[in-house]
Amino acid sequence: MLFVMDMGNTCITLGVYDKDELILTARLSTDRGRTEDQYAVELHNVLALHGLDGVAFQGAIIGSVVPGLNYAMTRAVELAIGVKPLVVGSGIKTGLNIKIDDPAQTGADLVCGGVAALAKYPMPCLIFDLGTATTITVLDENGAFVGGSITAGIGISLDALAGRTAQLPHVSLKNPGKVIGKNTVDCMKSGLIHGTASMMDGMADRMEEELGTPVTLIATGGRAGEVIPYCKRNFLLDNDLLLDGLRIIYEKNQKK
Numbered sequence: 001m002l003f004v005m006d007m008g009n010t011c012i013t014l015g016v017y018d019k020d021e022l023i024l025t026a027r028l029s030t031d032r033g034r035t036e037d038q039y040a041v042e043l044h045n046v047l048a049l050h051g052l053d054g055v056a057f058q059g060a061i062i063g064s065v066v067p068g069l070n071y072a073m074t075r076a077v078e079l080a081i082g083v084k085p086l087v088v089g090s091g092i093k094t095g096l097n098i099k100i101d102d103p104a105q106t107g108a109d110l111v112c113g114g115v116a117a118l119a120k121y122p123m124p125c126l127i128f129d130l131g132t133a134t135t136i137t138v139l140d141e142n143g144a145f146v147g148g149s150i151t152a153g154i155g156i157s158l159d160a161l162a163g164r165t166a167q168l169p170h171v172s173l174k175n176p177g178k179v180i181g182k183n184t185v186d187c188m189k190s191g192l193i194h195g196t197a198s199m200m201d202g203m204a205d206r207m208e209e210e211l212g213t214p215v216t217l218i219a220t221g222g223r224a225g226e227v228i229p230y231c232k233r234n235f236l237l238d239n240d241l242l243l244d245g246l247r248i249i250y251e252k253n254q255k256k
Contacts, residue, residue: 001052003060003081004246006109007073009132010155011222014043015243016052022240024050032068039076047080060085061250063108063242086253088112093252097144106145110137112245117218118143119248121236125216126207128200128235129242130223132156136203141213149203154192154223161188173226196223197230204233 002017009030016024026046028039047053060083064070070087077085086092088108096114098106113127114137127137133156136149152160154173162170171185179194181187200219208215219228220241228235238244 001055001057002247002250003057003077003083003085004243004250005060005062005064005073005077005085006112006242006246007062007064007066007069008109009066011131012073013243014046015240015246016047016055017247020247022243024052025240025243026050030066030069032066034072036072036075036079039073040079043076043080057081057083059083059250059254061088061246062086063088063112063246063249065107065109086250088246088249092249094249095252097142099144099146107135109242110135110145110148112242112249113137113220114139114145114245115248116238116241116245117216120238120241120244121216121218123216124211124213125218126204127241128217128219128221128224130154130196130219130221130227134196134199134221134223136207138207138211140211149207151199154196154227158188158192173223176230193227194230196227197232200227200231200235201233 004015006013012028012030014026015022028042060077062085074085094111094115117125117127123139123143124141125139129135132153134151134153138146138148140146161168171188173193176189176193177186179190181190204217217233217235218238219235220238224237228237
């Protein structure tokens with residue numbers, strides 16, 4: 001069994017693979033105040049809840065965009081499952097050709113998404129990851145990581161609207177309805193959901209034009225399932241893209 005962890009700014013996604021099959025996914029809140037022991041207890045409880053607390057794990061790997069938690073989470077994983085995890089970063093083999101100004105700046109989430117997309121989908125492709133931030137990763141026809149785009153995620157935008165205005169509330173983003181809202185709540189839903197969908201369509205058009213060739217469009221991240229039904233372009237929803245990337249990277253780093 002392989003234990004994988006995608007540690008984001010808002011949410012930590014866990015996965016357990018039995019060879020190539022993903023048999024468990026679970027989510028925890030990212031909390032910079034928790035200790036390694038607290039996280040270890042949470043990890044153990046999640047595995048126990050799904051009947052996997054007695055499983056012998058052969059390996060583990062973490063992809064993190066929260067460097068301040070890396071040490072605590074590494075220790076937590078080791079305490080919970082008895083295996084010291086790899087951490088995606090310098091010195092880890094990925095097989096991804098990163099052709100940007102400073103490859104060391106590339107986030108682990110972007111690397112994992114790119115590795116998985118290269119293995120699973122036709123190139124070139126655009127990966128839209130709708131998490132705390134909304135990121136776009138561009139892989140060219142040879143599968144090289146050639147750049148991308150970053151903007152505020154839907155949650156950040158909603159927090160900013162509700163927190164920095166006097167009359168706009170926090171709202172549920174379910175069922176956004178028509179683009180033309182008839183009340184404050186519907187107007188906010190329209191801007192956040194339809195607006196994000198329009199951004200995705202528009203950026204896909206512009207990036208495709210810049211590349212000069214049709215692209216495969218992939219959407220992942222916590223908000224992707226809420227948004228892509230309102231896109232006009234055909235986005236492939238892949239909720240497990242980053243976990244698959246972690247599994248592939250782990251396998252690339254095992255001695256034959």
